Amino acid sequence: MNKQKYSIFALLRNAVSYNENWRQAWRSPEPKKKYDVIIVGGGGHGLATAYYLAREHGIRNVAVLEKGWIGGGNTGRNTTIVRSNYLWTEAALLYEKSLKLWEGLSQELNYNVMFSQRGVYNLGHSLQDMRDIERRVGANRLNGIDAEVVTPGQIKAAIPIINISPKARYPISGASLQRRGGVARHDAVAWGFARAADALGVDIIQQCEVTGLNRQADRVTGVETSRGRITADKIGVVVAGHASVLAAMAGLRFPLESHPLQAYVSEPLKPILDTVVMSNGVHGYISQSDKGELVIGAGVDAYTGYGQRGSFHTIEHAMQAIIELFPLFSRVRMLRQWGGIVDVSPDACPIIGKTPVQGLYFNCGWGTGGFKATPGSGWVFAHTIARDNPHELNAAFGLERFTSGALIDEHGAAAVAH
């Protein structure tokens, strides 16, 4: 187990020994024959689940099975916007739990996840947008979440390069601002949770694809994998865009459609944008990374798909939106483009809970906006698995809501992919 603590002293000590003595951040063990809990999917959510199972519930005989490399799915492909200003109480409290965990995460994990609370602006471009924003800000405040409505003048004062001209095609009428929102370093989140989970005894097994779910009557007994059969009492599936594929292995149908979602980074620039700007109206979102790249996200491709790329014309739409807001970026060159596969649910909210199969739990449907929820999602999912019962924060997010009709419609707060 890895006990090496990262600190300024460790940095100095390793610097004088030419950085040749850093130990591996986590082990790469051979899978055991049996675990108490198997987590399928080594994204941020799966790794966080394993960490909180070990940390909060004392369940340490746990394996995380990842078909590729950890964080290689949506966790490593997203635009890293973190906020909690969702409309409905159920969603707001879940995302706010996550935001609270973000605020202490680097200390908790002894790993710098570079969480930067630089504020998130959600722009409005019409009277109706502003009414929706005022309603959402009011709802946020009632739930104890920091939120403000700001005017075009206040936006311009904070972001001098933004175009607030009334002659714009979609003039900016105002925005909501969550100052505690921001961005984090996506890879570091996966690596930090992996290292901390490993230190508590969790086996992280990469290059191990789950190809079948074994069950006896109505109870799971284990998984078939590309590295052999592994048995377990409980299985938590956290595979984002592949949730329907895993559900089908258990004979279940889920209310999900997987879509490609793209993002881009530009060539590095000197610091020019020190906050996060999102707009549902023109459908764009942008921030600047610590390396200086503009990080820009697109909308989902219309069709369902598992190809991690996405359509060419989507690039043009995404760039149009950014140029509309920041005309001076028109000559910036884009450096890289990539795609992830997001699992979109009918009410733009996640599905976290038990399934009709005993011992089988699913955490999915985060769609275009689950990075912000990584710690909170792991926290409630670990509780759900350990107690075989959801935590009150995720009780409303079960699969049953599609039968009962108690949907939690977050299309307004989640409409722009993020």
Place this chain on the structure above:
Amino acid sequence: MLLIKCPWCGTRDESEFSYGGEADIARPATPDTLTDAEWADYLFMRKNPRGLHREQWVHAHGCRRWFVLERDTVTYRFSATREPG
């Protein structure tokens, strides 16, 4: 950009079309006798396969007619295209 073959107009750019989701989902013939679970299945549950998918498209900026396509959701290759019904 996908190249999509409309059964009436031939092969055109994806941006001329709108996507209509999974094909072959028929509205239940006797809605008043359906259980909640059957409603949920009809309204929300989808196959969402990784592989061959039968799906509906409409040639929105062309002949405006609907049709059914079979597409591989990993390679995005279309294997069959036909008129609905």
